[in-house]
Every structure is written in structure tokens, then in C-alpha cells.
Ligand SMILES: O=c1ccn([C@H]2C[C@H](O)[C@@H](COP(=O)(O)O)O2)c(=O)[nH]1
């Protein structure tokens with residue numbers, strides 16, 4: 001009897017890989033965020049990335065970080081990856097699900113994560129650690145019993161020819 005293939009990717013590599021790949025759809029020139037929501041038995045339930053709402057043109061709305069008028073910045077228009085993944089879900093409940101995301105969730109996403117019943121967050125980068133937004137997210141996750149931990153990078157490189 002033949003033996004199984006060695007070197008297959010782990011569940012964590014698979015789901016964070018899907019999250020990072022989803023982020024490659026983002027039009028944000030500065031930060032591309034991708035998200036993958038997974039059931040407790042490791043089935044992918046939904047995915048998302050940071051982008052504009054349906055009907056809002058990527059070419060007409062601003063992608064600037066700064067502007068004299070907040071209306072000239074991306075911040076008032078962008079839907080965050082986590083919220084997009086939650087809203088993209090077409091099933092019933094996300095109760096007990098896990099969420100893989102390439103950037104630690106902001107406070108607004110943290111609220112949506114908690115309210116949707118997601119119980120675990122696995123994040124990659126946390127470049128806004130220490131900001132009020134991230135501190136508020138942690139405070140809310142702790143209070144709501146949502147576990148979070150950083151993805152442990154394995155150094156594995158995957159090349160995909162498309
Ligand atoms: O929880 C989060 C936080 C941020 N994002 C998105 C929103 C923006 O498109 C970028 C952040 O842009 P910066 O230029 O780094 O400020 O990330 C998200 O999807 N989820």
C-alpha cells in the first residue's frame with residue numbers, strides 16, 4: 001500500500017494562506033487585508049478583503065490616507081475585510097467560528113466579530129498594536145470571551161503560477 005504524501009500544508013497555513021490571497025484582491029495601495037472564516041470542523045465559511053461597497057467605483061472614490069477633508073480619504077468609505085467576510089456569509093450562524101485575518105481587527109470589526117458569534121481570531125500582522133483601536137478591540141475580545149492569538153509563521157513559501 002502506498003503511503004500518504006508528505007509536506008502538505010497545515011490547517012493554519014491553509015486558512016491564513018487563503019486570507020492573505022483574498023487580500024490580494026484589495027485595491028488599497030497601502031494596506032491589503034484578507035480574511036477567512038472557518039467552522040469549528042475546519043470548513044471555510046466565508047472570505048473577504050478590504051474594499052469599497054457594491055456600486056462604489058474603485059476608480060472614483062479616493063484611496064488617500066490623508067486629506068484636508070475626511071471625505072477625500074479612504075477611511076470613510078472602505079468596508080474592512082472582516083466585516084466583508086461576515087456580510088458575505090450566506091449560511092445561517094457564525095456561532096463558534098474561527099476568523100483568520102492578515103491584520104489585527106480594528107475596534108469596529110471587533111464589535112462585528114463579537115456580535116456574529118465568532119469565538120477565535122487568528123491574526124498575522126499587528127502593525128497598529130498600541131493604538132486606541134487595537135487596544136479597544138483587545139478589551140472587547142477579553143470581555144466577550146473571544147480568544148485571539150498571532151499566527152506562527154512557518155517560513156513556508158508557496159509559488160502559484162496563474
Ligand atoms: O480591521 C481592519 C482594519 C483595517 N482594515 C483596512 C482598512 C484600510 O483599507 C486598511 C488600513 O489602511 P492604512 O493605510 O494602513 O491605514 O486596512 C481592515 O480591512 N480591517
Ligand SMILES: [Zn+2]
Nearest residue numbers: 080105106109
Ligand atoms: Zn476593521
